[in-house]
Amino acid sequence: MNLKLLQAIIGRLFTVYGLIMIAPALVAIYYQENTFRAFAPVAVVLIILGWSLVKSGRIQEKIGPREGLTAVAATWLLASLFGALAFYLSGCFPSFIDALFEAVSGLTTTGATVLPNLEIMPRSILFWRSLSHWLGGMGIIVLFIVLLPNIGMGAVHLFNLEVPGPVADKVMPKIRDTARMLWLIYTSMTVLSAVLLWLAGMPLFEALNHALTLVSGGGFSTRTAGASSFNSLAVELIVVIFMFLNAINFNLYIHAWRHRSLRSFNDPEFKLYGIIIASAFCLVTLSLITQSGTTIFTALRQSLFQVVAMSTTTGYAIADYNHWPIFAQFVLFMLMIVGGCSRSTAGGIKIVRILCLFKMAWAQIRQAIHPRLVVNIVVHDKVVDSNTLAKVGGFFFLYIIISCCATLLLTVAGLEIFDAMAATIASLSNVGIGFGAFGPMANYAFLGPGGKVVLIFCMLIGRLEILPLLVLIMPAFWKSKRKW
Amino acid sequence: MSGNEIITLGGQQVRVVIVGAGKVGYSLAQCLVEENHDVIVIEEDESRRNIIQNSLDVMTIQGNGASPRVLLDSEVRSADLMIAVTDSDEVNMVACMAAKRAGIARTIARIRDIESMDEAETEFHRSLGIDLTINPEYVTALEISRNLMIPTALEVEDFADGKVRLLELKIRSESPMIGIPLANLELPANVLIVGIFRQNKIIIPNGQDILLPNDNVFLVGEPKFLDMIQDEFANILDPVKRVMIIGAGRIGRSLAVLLEKEGIAVKVIDKDEERCQGLAKILKHSSVYHGEGTDIDLLIEEGVGDADAVVCLTDDDKLNLLLALLAKEMGTKKTIVRVGRTEYIPLMEKVGIDSVLSPRLITAGFILSHVRRGNYVSVSLLEGAKAQAMEVIVSSSSKVAGKKLKDIFFPPNSLVGAVVHRQDVYVPNGNSILYPDDRAIVFALPETISKVEKIF
Numbered sequence: 031m032n033l034k035l036l037q038a039i040i041g042r043l044f045t046v047y048g049l050i051m052i053a054p055a056l057v058a059i060y061y062q063e064n065t066f067r068a069f070a071p072v073a074v075v076l077i078i079l080g081w082s083l084v085k086s087g088r089i090q091e092k093i094g095p096r097e098g099l100t101a102v103a104a105t106w107l108l109a110s111l112f113g114a115l116a117f118y119l120s121g122c123f124p125s126f127i128d129a130l131f132e133a134v135s136g137l138t139t140t141g142a143t144v145l146p147n148l149e150i151m152p153r154s155i156l157f158w159r160s161l162s163h164w165l166g167g168m169g170i171i172v173l174f175i176v177l178l179p180n181i182g183m184g185a186v187h188l189f190n191l192e193v194p195g196p197v198a199d200k201v202m203p204k205i206r207d208t209a210r211m212l213w214l215i216y217t218s219m220t221v222l223s224a225v226l227l228w229l230a231g232m233p234l235f236e237a238l239n240h241a242l243t244l245v246s247g248g249g250f251s252t253r254t255a256g257a258s259s260f261n262s263l264a265v266e267l268i269v270v271i272f273m274f275l276n277a278i279n280f281n282l283y284i285h286a287w288r289h290r291s292l293r294s295f296n297d298p299e300f301k302l303y304g305i306i307i308a309s310a311f312c313l314v315t316l317s318l319i320t321q322s323g324t325t326i327f328t329a330l331r332q333s334l335f336q337v338v339a340m341s342t343t344t345g346y347a348i349a350d351y352n353h354w355p356i357f358a359q360f361v362l363f364m365l366m367i368v369g370g371c372s373r374s375t376a377g378g379i380k381i382v383r384i385l386c387l388f389k390m391a392w393a394q395i396r397q398a399i400h401p402r403l404v405v406n407i408v409v410h411d412k413v414v415d416s417n418t419l420a421k422v423g424g425f426f427f428l429y430i431i432i433s434c435c436a437t438l439l440l441t442v443a444g445l446e447i448f449d450a451m452a453a454t455i456a457s458l459s460n461v462g463i464g465f466g467a468f469g470p471m472a473n474y475a476f477l478g479p480g481g482k483v484v485l486i487f488c489m490l491i492g493r494l495e496i497l498p499l500l501v502l503i504m505p506a507f508w509k510s511k512r513k514w
Numbered sequence: 515m516s517g518n519e520i521i522t523l524g525g526q527q528v529r530v531v532i533v534g535a536g537k538v539g540y541s542l543a544q545c546l547v548e549e550n551h552d553v554i555v556i557e558e559d560e561s562r563r564n565i566i567q568n569s570l571d572v573m574t575i576q577g578n579g580a581s582p583r584v585l586l587d588s589e590v591r592s593a594d595l596m597i598a599v600t601d602s603d604e605v606n607m608v609a610c611m612a613a614k615r616a617g618i619a620r621t622i623a624r625i626r627d628i629e630s631m632d633e634a635e636t637e638f639h640r641s642l643g644i645d646l647t648i649n650p651e652y653v654t655a656l657e658i659s660r661n662l663m664i665p666t667a668l669e670v671e672d673f674a675d676g677k678v679r680l681l682e683l684k685i686r687s688e689s690p691m692i693g694i695p696l697a698n699l700e701l702p703a704n705v706l707i708v709g710i711f712r713q714n715k716i717i718i719p720n721g722q723d724i725l726l727p728n729d730n731v732f733l734v735g736e737p738k739f740l741d742m743i744q745d746e747f748a749n750i751l752d753p754v755k756r757v758m759i760i761g762a763g764r765i766g767r768s769l770a771v772l773l774e775k776e777g778i779a780v781k782v783i784d785k786d787e788e789r790c791q792g793l794a795k796i797l798k799h800s801s802v803y804h805g806e807g808t809d810i811d812l813l814i815e816e817g818v819g820d821a822d823a824v825v826c827l828t829d830d831d832k833l834n835l836l837l838a839l840l841a842k843e844m845g846t847k848k849t850i851v852r853v854g855r856t857e858y859i860p861l862m863e864k865v866g867i868d869s870v871l872s873p874r875l876i877t878a879g880f881i882l883s884h885v886r887r888g889n890y891v892s893v894s895l896l897e898g899a900k901a902q903a904m905e906v907i908v909s910s911s912s913k914v915a916g917k918k919l920k921d922i923f924f925p926p927n928s929l930v931g932a933v934v935h936r937q938d939v940y941v942p943n944g945n946s947i948l949y950p951d952d953r954a955i956v957f958a959l960p961e962t963i964s965k966v967e968k969i970f
Contacts, residue, residue: 185571186568186569186570186571200567200572200573200574201573202552202573202589203529203552203553203554203571203572203573203589204552204571204573205571207552288588288589289588412576415560415564
């Protein structure tokens with residue numbers, strides 16, 4: 031392990047993170063809230079610590095896979111810890127675990143909250159929650175690649191580890207240009223949605239907060255009742271559209287922009303995404319009308335919002351779907367597992383992986399009949415190589431096994447089986463709201479500290495797509511100084 | 515190679531398309547990325563494409579460099595330069611011709627099938643749309659022959675039309691220079707130690723550093739002064755008069771012809787009878803032998819021990835190493851080995867091979883030296899691209915023009931080795947002033963090159 035290199039990278043990250051934390055401090059000053067005393071010291075400590083690490087570290091050698099994994103994992107863990115520290119110092123959270131849960135839930139864009147009443151919270155705290163969603167949505171490291179000059183060749187590794195999806199395809203020659211483009215699109219979406227929400231009648235501060243949590247696929251709100259408290263069709267439609275747009279592969283936008291054509295949207299993953307949302311929408315609407323007798327307009331409105339909110343793993347709610355027919359609930363549950371497109375701000379397994387898995391299964395069925403048949407898995411006119419397919423299979427297995435283990439641990443904490451499973455998937459897919467006890471109108475405050483720790487890990491594992499965190503629990507990763 | 519034209523790329527960042535991600539393509543891409551250029555690599559082979567995609571900050575496109583599908587990609591069309599370095603001459607030529615049509619301003623092709631270069635051929639290629647043609651084997655042969663002409667040197671590079679020379683010498687164990695801080699070494703006025711190669715790392719030394727036995731040292735200076743002090747560092751060798759070449763591939767053939775022109779007695783051994791016949795026709799005074807390079811009897815019979823230098827050029831790295839060791843054992847003074855895998859270079863130098871050359875690196879360096887921004891004249895990659903020596907013309911708008919060197923902030927790990935002011939060569943000190951149109955020889959590690967570029 032090249033410690034000097036890690037120091038240099040993490041030091042830079044601390045500095046940037048510290049500078050960003052000045053923003054909620056300014057909000058606190060503006061609204062004359064005493065949380066200024068929580069944010070300012072943490073920001074100063076981060077900047078000083080970061081600067082000293084930068085000074086002592088050195089970027090000399092290439093970032094190898096080990097350093098890359100460690101840097102990404104360390105970045106997210108430390109960013110969560112310091113974010114939590116600010117929360118804890120503000121005095122709004124009863125324990126440090128609660129603060130950590132909220133911070134991780136923010137950065138991983140999960141949106142699960144432990145705060146029972148948001149209306150009494152200082153605005154700077156609400157803003158920091160939203161801002162952490164926004165940072166984590168596109169990725170802290172991606173931002174860091176944009177803001178900081180050359181961190182060497184290894185930026186590619188870091189980028190690929192943080193940006194979700196199985197295949198690393200570049201749309202521009204340089205990683206820094208790609209990252210800059212991603213943040214440009216992301217920021218403009220945020221500004222646009224904030225303006226639209228404001229025009230639709232939301233107060234400016236709340237419009238900004240919702241824009242930040244919306245484009246990042248987060249789910250935090252400034253009100254306890256969430257999006258439903260505005261009770262405005264216009265707001266809901268804007269929210270649905272932006273949720274939908276942000277779960278699309280961002281590379282498609284870059285392509286469309288650079289080639290000045292929408293041809294790039296002729297993409298199998300995007301099409302399947304559309305099909306999944308459309309069919310889930312139809313099924314849920316039908317179920318609501320026929321099984322629970324909802325009026326057609328309400329059924330259409332609620333099912334559209336809820337299907338998109340779950341599929342894009344944003345996790346807003348305008349209806350308490352705990353009272354919906356079990357069929358509709360389970361459709362939502364499946365949408366949570368699948369998630370959005372790769373290279374977007376959505377969580378979950380990602381649609382392109384599901385597409386590959388389906389094609390693999392289909393190929394196996396065909397091979398069972400024709401044992402000598404040669405089959406290629408083709409996605410977007412390209413043969414997916416066996417290595418990538420193996421990774422997809424491995425990812426799926428790990429996702430399932432981790433959710434089983436986490437569910438098991440939660441039942442130890444005394445949860446009902448479906449509640450436990452829903453909470454696990456809601457964390458692992460970074461949705462935030464589950465079913466039953468963790469339904470859309472509930473929060474996580476009542477869960478014990480053990481259960482919270484389990485879910486904190488689930489959220490981080492889900493956001494970083496498992497491997498960067500999983501290698502940390504491998505003893506060999508820590509033990510040996512040499513590479514074997 | 516065709517003409518002395520340098521393809522200059524004005525402006526800051528340029529976009530380069532490299533066709534073929536083989537060893538040359540990879541080395542080129544690596545250097546260009548390190549200098550902050552946009553690089554797009556086109557490669558047909560999926561696994562090679564993956565390797566380069568995962569290790570360098572480049573964009574890759576899977577496909578044939580000569581196919582319209584690839585060339586009409588808008589990312590490719592917006593490029594400023596295309597370098598075609600696949601294994602196939604035809605693909606390289608067609609790729610360059612098509613690229614010209616698609617609107618890429620400059621093209622460079624690797625073309626193997628040129629034994630010697632003349633104006634007519636150059637003109638012909640240019641009319642096809644290929645601005646520069648490179649024959650890696652010929653370039654390598656040139657490099658080896660230059661190396662042989664200066665017997666003690668491991669590597670020789672000339673700058674400023676031969677006024678300044680860079681030498682790499684291996685310090686002999688009883689050299690009087692060992693153990694003295696560099697600041698106290700008595701060197702001729704116009705010679706400077708710019709680098710030390712020790713334990714597979716290049717050190718840019720300061721006055722406190724000392725030389726150790728078996729270091730390789732890089733010296734910059736005027737050739738006549740360098741000649742005077744060479745023997746202080748390394749073992750004295752007589753000028754090369756007899757050379758044995760094992761392996762008569764393209765490099766071997768070009769080299770034999772070049773050496774013959776210099777009046778050196780050449781013996782060539784190759785196992786392929788047809789190749790031997792062909793070469794025997796071209797060569798006038800030299801002799802060609804048909805036989806295995808590993809045939810010790812043949813080697814002894816033809817006096818391998820009495821050869822001043824043995825050059826091993828077979829396609830097999832291991833065999834080359836073995837042959838060179840064998841020759842060394844029998845008393846050859848100097849051995850030169852061709853390698854395919856650049857990772858082997860430091861290893862081979864360690865076990866006693868005098869010079870290890872990689873045609874791929876030489877080719878990459880040669881191409882790069884033609885792809886410099888405006889004021890760069892030439893560039894050489896040293897020790898497998900671990901450092902670069904560059905010749906820079908100080909522009910009148912440059913930050914350094916008219917300033918004393920000690921007042922200029924030079925990035926760490928870079929050094930001005932020599933300056934050519936009008937016609938005079940001198941080694942600069944802190945009080946030297948760089949004037950516009952001076953040529954400076956800068957020695958730098960790869961990561962500092964872009965910073966150095968900004969200064970000049």
